[in-house]
Amino acid sequence: xxxxxxxxxxxxxxxxxxxxxxxxxxxxxxxxxxxxxxxxxxxxxxxxxxxxxxxxxxxxxxxxxxxxxxxxxxxxxxxxxxxxxxxxxxxxxxxxxxxxxxxxxxxxxxxxxxxxxxxxxxxxxxxxxxxxxxxxxxxxxxxxxxxxxxxxxxxxxxxxxxxxxxxxxxxxxxxxxxxxxxxxxxxxxxxxxxxxxxxxxxxxxxxxxxxxxxxxxxxxxxxxxxxxxxxxxxxxxxxxxxxxxxxxxxxxxxxxxxxxxxxxxxxxxxxxxxxxxxxxxxxxxxxxxxxxxxxxxxxxxxxxxxxxxxxxxxxxxxx
Amino acid sequence: xxxxxxxxxxxxxxxxxxxxxxxxxxxxxxxxxxxxxxxxxxxxxxxxxxxxxxxxxxxxxxxxxxxxxxxxxxxxxxxxxxxxxxxxxxxxxxxxxxxxxxxxxxxxxxxxxxxxxxxxxxxxxxxxxxxxxxxxxxxxxxxxxxxxxxxxxxxxxxxxxxxxxxxxxxxxxxxxxxxxxxxxxxxxxxxxxxxxxxxxxxxxxxxxxxxxxxxxxxxxxxxxxxxxxxxxxxxxxxxxxxxxxxxxxxxxxxxxxxxxxxxxxxxxxxxxxxxxxxxxxxxxxxxxxxxxxxxxxxxxxxxxxxxxxxxxxxxxxxxxxxxxxxxxxxxxxxxxxx
Numbered sequence: 001x002x003x004x005x006x007x008x009x010x011x012x013x014x015x016x017x018x019x020x021x022x023x024x025x026x027x028x029x030x031x032x033x034x035x036x037x038x039x040x041x042x043x044x045x046x047x048x049x050x051x052x053x054x055x056x057x058x059x060x061x062x063x064x065x066x067x068x069x070x071x072x073x074x075x076x077x078x079x080x081x082x083x084x085x086x087x088x089x090x091x092x093x094x095x096x097x098x099x100x101x102x103x104x105x106x107x108x109x110x111x112x113x114x115x116x117x118x119x120x121x122x123x124x125x126x127x128x129x130x131x132x133x134x135x136x137x138x139x140x141x142x143x144x145x146x147x148x149x150x151x152x153x154x155x156x157x158x159x160x161x162x163x164x165x166x167x168x169x170x171x172x173x174x175x176x177x178x179x180x181x182x183x184x185x186x187x188x189x190x191x192x193x194x195x196x197x198x199x200x201x202x203x204x205x206x207x208x209x210x211x212x213x214x215x216x217x218x219x220x221x222x223x224x225x226x227x228x229x230x231x232x233x234x235x236x237x238x239x240x241x242x243x244x245x246x247x248x249x250x251x252x253x254x255x256x257x258x259x260x261x262x263x264x265x266x267x268x269x270x271x272x273x274x275x276x277x278x279x280x281x282x283x284x285x286x287x288x289x290x291x292x293x294x295x296x297x298x299x300x301x302x303x304x305x306x307x308x309x310x311x312x313x314x315x316x317x318x319x
Numbered sequence: 320x321x322x323x324x325x326x327x328x329x330x331x332x333x334x335x336x337x338x339x340x341x342x343x344x345x346x347x348x349x350x351x352x353x354x355x356x357x358x359x360x361x362x363x364x365x366x367x368x369x370x371x372x373x374x375x376x377x378x379x380x381x382x383x384x385x386x387x388x389x390x391x392x393x394x395x396x397x398x399x400x401x402x403x404x405x406x407x408x409x410x411x412x413x414x415x416x417x418x419x420x421x422x423x424x425x426x427x428x429x430x431x432x433x434x435x436x437x438x439x440x441x442x443x444x445x446x447x448x449x450x451x452x453x454x455x456x457x458x459x460x461x462x463x464x465x466x467x468x469x470x471x472x473x474x475x476x477x478x479x480x481x482x483x484x485x486x487x488x489x490x491x492x493x494x495x496x497x498x499x500x501x502x503x504x505x506x507x508x509x510x511x512x513x514x515x516x517x518x519x520x521x522x523x524x525x526x527x528x529x530x531x532x533x534x535x536x537x538x539x540x541x542x543x544x545x546x547x548x549x550x551x552x553x554x555x556x557x558x559x560x561x562x563x564x565x566x567x568x569x570x571x572x573x574x575x576x577x578x579x580x581x582x583x584x585x586x587x588x589x590x591x592x593x594x595x596x597x598x599x600x601x602x603x604x605x606x607x608x609x610x611x612x613x614x615x616x617x618x619x620x621x622x623x624x625x626x627x628x629x630x631x632x633x634x635x636x637x638x639x640x641x642x643x644x645x646x647x648x649x650x651x652x653x654x655x656x657x
Binding site: 054153 | 344441464465472529597639
């Protein structure tokens with residue numbers, strides 16, 4: 001309070017310890033402040049620990065295959081980009097460059113992301129605004145798929161997509177063994193999520209806007225296209241991004257379907273660099289690869305998370 | 320194109336036709352999504368039910384291969400009586416581990432999430448913005464990458480967990496580094512002999528707690544900020560202690576927000592494929608295998624598509640039961656409160 005006498009130094013100290021101030025404002029006492037800071041700092045350490053570890057390993061100039069001592073400061077002993085250079089050239093034993101892997105993952109993620117919002121938005125609109133016979137039944141049908149993990153439909157998808165095989169002049173195209181097939185399998189799980197996510201947002205757009213458009217002479221369809229659709233751009237962007245991110249890091253389906261190294265995705269390459277296959281992979285490569293995969297989506301997510309993380313209801317991204 | 324003048328025209332047959340088309344309109348909106356889902360979602364699901372009654376295997380994969388044999392309920396029976404020929408496979412153990420895994424995780428996520436949210440929302444706390452910005456990291460880094468990083472962090476020889484523990488042990492207790500040669504991923508003996516959980520379970524739990532609590536903190540923070548401050552003021556005047564205020568005001572008022580988040584967490588954790596597959600691989604001796612990872616192994620390694628299909632039908636019904644039960648419980652407690 002500006003017009004009150006400034007509290008003396010000792011009064012201030014007393015407030016810190018007792019948590020009380022004469023102005024009626026109630027802060028926390030010095031002891032709780034210190035204890036809280038200690039606790040929150042401890043939590044912060046656990047959060048940052050793996051990230052520091054992996055970042056400093058990727059920049060390690062000593063070019064060692066296994067870290068024999070803990071190193072958490074990326075600048076200790078100088079930065080080196082050699083791990084990144086090696087990974088960009090050829091991350092695994094397979095003769096594919098990182099560019100090719102990224103291009104595959106990017107294609108897969110972009111196309112399934114766009115397809116899920118374009119195909120899904122009309123159904124979302126119908127579920128949100130229109131009343132028709134069988135609405136409840138169809139909504140339950142969408143929710144049922146939403147509840148299922150992606151793996152629960154893989155046996156049939158694998159078998160069915162494997163049956164689609166075309167021979168074009170000597171080369172055999174098998175839908176299962178292609179990025180297109182993986183995209184279809186991924187879409188089968190991400191489409192229900194997209195429908196549900198977009199429906200939730202359409203529910204919050206006031207109906208009156210469309211009614212006003214109808215009075216002004218719009219048909220119901222053009223009211224959707226000219227009024228509601230432009231207003232739902234944020235949810236289209238968010239749904240696209242969530243779909244993009246889950247497909248960008250998709251592993252189970254592509255690992256099961258794809259056999260040709262030219263079609264491999266980023267996550268498949270990373271799996272080859274960790275765990276049982278990793279005997280020959282230097283960990284600096286693994287670290288650089290993890291960062292290269294995670295960084296693009298993490299940065300975008302950092303900017304958009306405030307718009308939806310708290311409000312995410314049941315459903316979520318399949319992975 | 321409909322215009323107002325056409326609407327009031329008295330021609331009956333045309334009107335009936337228009338009405339018919341109007342009623343068809345919603346289905347036209349649904350057509351694209353349900354055509355696509357019909358082909359790539361619902362047809363495979365039905366096909367999978369048929370597959371589950373056959374011995375569909377590698378030999379039936381080819382385009383012109385013969386149809387698989389009908390085997391009745393054999394797959395279903397083999398799965399629950401452990402007759403699949405997989406070593407160390409035990410369906411009931413796996414199911415109970417899956418449930419225990421789910422609830423142990425979600426309980427810790429929610430409790431830790433609320434605790435940190437309450438501390439973060441104290442008035443006059445320093446560096447709030449800093450902590451908030453930092454605590455978002457586990458949400459925004461892709462989960463599967465985190466699983467990979469922790470896989471190497473839990474490495475017995477070169478992992479950062481053992482190395483960090485060794486430093487702490489040396490500084491605080493003067494222990495040598497060999498004390499902390501912990502084989503997190505592969506040790507078969509139970510660390511606590513009377514609890515049948517391997518070290519890899521604890522490694523998974525640590526990783527998933529790292530991943531899971533910030534989401535709960537965000538949900539709880541949002542709910543905390545909507546609690547009117549005068550409630551606490553009134554409680555203080557009436558002489559309520561800090562802990563009484565927490566149990567009587569804070570917790571009941573953030574519950575409506577926490578319950579859906581917890582249900583979401585339960586479904587996600589129950590099916591947490593990527594973390595388990597990458598971190599422990601279900602090992603050692605299938606001790607940390609959950610239903611979805613086993614289903615994946617049946618397709619990817621065993622190539623028993625018919626059995627895998629039956630397994631997925633089980634997963635479907637177990638999930639359905641889980642969802643219905645959690646929904647019923649949350650609804651029941653809601654009406655109790657109101």
